[in-house]
Amino acid sequence: MSFDFLTIEKHLGYAVVTIDRGDGINALSRKLMRELTTVAEDFVDDLETTAIILRGTNTIFSAGADLKDPEGNTNKGGALIARRHALKIGPDMCGAWERLEQITICAVEGFCIGGGSALAMACDWRIAGESAHMRLPEVPLAMNMSWHSVPRIVRAVGPSKAKLYTILGEKLGAPEALEWGMIDFMTKDGKALDKAIELAEKVAALPPISVRMSKESINMTANALNQATTFMDRDQFMLSSSSTDFPEAVDAFLNKRDPKFTGG
Structure with a gap:
């Protein structure tokens, strides 16, 4: 299957999925999110691939949800049930990647913002x-x-740091992200993919069924309460984004009037 914004390279035992929307920031439009969901689902029946690398370009992973995407405005018009259904696209994308039995490795250069960080x-x-x-x-x-x-996020860094990261909205550089546990490895700039390939080759050399069963066991232990604690987060989004603060803050962000929101 061909994609407009993704390329897939398959190697012996592992694959590399590259996101390049061509906009310089890899903003997550709804079309790109559908492609990312589809490519993850395409790997479900791939028994030859044991590890999957997900990366952006050499300079950017993703700036997050595309706030200018005309298809993405879920707050104007339409029935409430349709607006609520439209908000499934982000969690469905992340869920598709999390559910994969293959080991998934995210290689980040540049910035990784909002929905990009969630992915x-x-x-x-x-x-x-x-x-x-x-x-x-x-x-x-x-x-x-x-x-x-x-x-x-809580699983990776604990509740206190999760609150700092989530609530303040401040940049978390790679050295601090490594210290916190948000990332697992830090490399020289431009070398994240090389490290990802090194890990993918190690995984690909292992018995694939043992890798898959081990990942599933660990994820079931770590994620057992995830759905129970977040099943309403899209409803919370509908509520929070209906406030008068939302359009004002987004307008300031898009027009870079608030220096806090500039630079990714």
Whole structure:
């Protein structure tokens, strides 16, 4: 299957999925999110691939949800049930990647923002170049953090740091992200993919059924309460994004009037 924004390279035992929307920031439009969901689902029956690397370009992973995507405005018009259904696209994408039996490795260069960070946290391992940073701008933009990502963040860094990262919306550079446990490895800039390939080759050399069963056991232990604690986060998003703060904050973000929101 061909994609507009993704390329898939298959090697012996592992694959590399590259996101390149061609906009310089890899903003997650609804079309791109559908492609990311589809490519994950395509790997479900792939018994030859034991590890999957997910990466952006050499300079950017993703700036997060595309706030300018005309298809993505779920707050104007339409029946409430249709608007609520439309909000499934982000969590469905992250869930598709998290459910994969293959080991998933996210290689990050540049910035990894909002929904891009949520997608990275749905992968098993994260690698970042030393100048890369992660950030969640949702709360400063009058939104809650959704896409079932809060338990994944808490699992990685603990509740106190999860609150710092999620609520303040400040940049978390790669060195601090490594110290916190948000990423697993830090490399020289431009070398995140090389490290990801090194890990993927190690995984690919292992008995695949043992890898898959081990991942499933660990995930079931770690994620047992995830759905129970986040099943309403898209409803919370609908509520928070209906406030008067939301359009004002998004407008300031899109027009870069607030220096806090600039630079990814």
